[in-house]
Amino acid sequence: MRALWILVKLYVNSIFRFSVMRHSKDAREKKNAIMGVVAIGIIAVTYGFMSATNAASIFLLQGVSEAPFLLMCTMASVFALVMAFSQGSATLSAFQDFDTLMGMPVRTTTVVLARFLALYLVEAVYTLPFLLPCGVVYAIFAKPALWFYPAYVLMVLLVPVLPLIVGSAADILVGVAFAKSKHKKAITSTIKTVFLLVFIAGAYLMPRLTKRIFSDVEGISRTLSRIYPPAQWFAAASIGSVPSFLLFSLGSIALCALYVWILNRSLLWVHDRLTSGYHVRNYRLSGLRRHSVSHALLMIELKRFFDSTAWVLNTIIGAIMILLLGIAGAVFSKRALDILASVGMERAAGGILICVMIFCATLSPTTSSAVSMEGKRIWISKHLPFPAALWLRAKMAVNLLLFGPVMLIAATILAIAFRSVLHPADVLGMFLLPIAALLCSTVTGILVNANMPRLNWKTETEVVKQGGSVLIMMLICFGMVLVTAVPVLILRQGWVALALAALLMIPTVIIYCKLMRDAEQIRLNL
């Protein structure tokens, strides 16, 4: 038990960087660690607010029911599932201190349990804000019996368990299946991207469900119950069903015990498979080609990006969404225009398209973690004789290459599909404003990450999903979407988009010039 406590403490400390916050003598490192936790806090508060308002609206309109519990439990579970699927195997089976730990007099069960608990705690931080406010609102409206409070807290704590098991098991299976393939990373990235797209499609349906929930509580409950029965047990237990409470809690605990037991039995084999790699037989040196320094640096950045499944997953979704937007625009433009015309918003089509494109393009720029992704290999970039400005430009180029072409393709398709309602200024704005936003998010990402680097990471997830700079950039980009969307949608004039594009280019150029001027110092200080 003592070993378990020590290990869990160690992992949680490593993930949330509490030791750095307390003991680091480097003021910048300390500030970065604190900012990372603050950013997580802001995101949690946002989720919590959404959960509370959603529950209050339903209770006010429909009376007290299990609907908000069902909805929030489903959302939290999907969220936990996606997280577990993207980092489960790295945390549970292929961890970096495997040799050190397995060489210690610590039981494998303890190691597995500690890893599982650490992953669980990270997921709980993100899922609790969905569920706790919902319970608080229920308590205010329904004034339940005293036993509700401990029972609800227990259930809330158990919500991430099932998705964690399913997601991490799927991640481990995918990793094991393709471990020895030459294109292991590409295959796993593709599978996970497809999974994420399905998740996004689900999230897209969620607002429609929320809308319907006010008029068809029973129908929605039936649908969600069919998709994910534990959410129904959770919801029913929350409003007083003892059998549902027992089913949900005991079921989660039993499955957790079974999973840890299986993992414990198979850990060595799984770790061995996951860490084995592809080997070439009878290799002969050939085909060495000469490239310019800029080209060599860009190729390194692109290879680094596509080698990291976590990084690809965290960033490529925006590019895919832009492309899907273009395709959807071409296919459904007539229907979309009919809907807009029916509410007298035909002229808003251009503005809406621009806003969606900006949102997708700035969702998660690769640059917000590009410096941190150097990790312990930073010595190579610091030591080799290439200008730091070229190095930063290569990092920016990855983001532009990822989003630029799809953005141009989507904008062209949309401009043709919606030509009947778009003015020339709208069309120009549809190209220029999203591109200005892309450029702005690209340079800002580098600036933020260079000021908040996290090089001493153990798993890429720590940087691309939990990194302070990524979370800060999420908030900055969200602000940028708001600042551009509000005037574009309210004023509905093509020139507004053009003016905003010009305005956005001012900070972009300033930040770019600053980065280029200070590039050597930025690299040296890392």
Place this chain on the structure above:
Amino acid sequence: MLVIRDLSKRYGSGPLAVDGLNLTVEAGDIYGFIGHNGAGKTTTLKCVSGILPFEQGEITIDGISIRTNPLEAKRIMRYIPDNPDLYGFLTGAGYLNFLCDIYGIDTQTRSERIAKYAAMFEIESKLGDLVSSYSHGMCQKLALIGALVQQPKLLMLDEPFVGLDPKASHTLKGVMHELVDNGSAIFFSTHVLEVAEKLCNKIAIIKQGKLIASGSMEEVRGNQSLEDLFLELTDA
């Protein structure tokens, strides 16, 4: 080749990691740098290689200042850390080709040199594998080959023999001699005093960031063994 004048380096608000260090490495030198753990060896090497900024002093490589002209200085030197983390997402050949691109080495020369050193360190059949699948020793060999293909004027190595098998260690010693015979200089840190004693013509001993002895092996050591001298100086 390498001149360090009054070098001082501090991490954050901590004590000086390197304190007023003066040292000169000349062409043809194999210069050993020894000291306890945490004495400041790696910090010195990192300052010289342009990886770490430093508060005070001047470092020049072949007359070029690493502070004011880092790119030019880096072009003529190479540094290999004690535990080289390389680009795991590249193949061994891909990593070497990348380095050659950065140093502008033509295709013919890079092919010849890579083939030569890969054969010497016996990893030519592994160059098609991803670096992430390499053992520590193989990473060390790949990092060494990456430095040697450039034929640097100054080669700096941090604990180069750690992780190398006996044959590779022997090969490395031969390559070091070959390099200095061609007019380069080597400055390396080590804890293996027997190796330093046999390999180096000059030696420097550092303690708590300060240089406590430096010069030719004979001058510094006198009649004692290097081990006795080291213990005597560092325990004092």
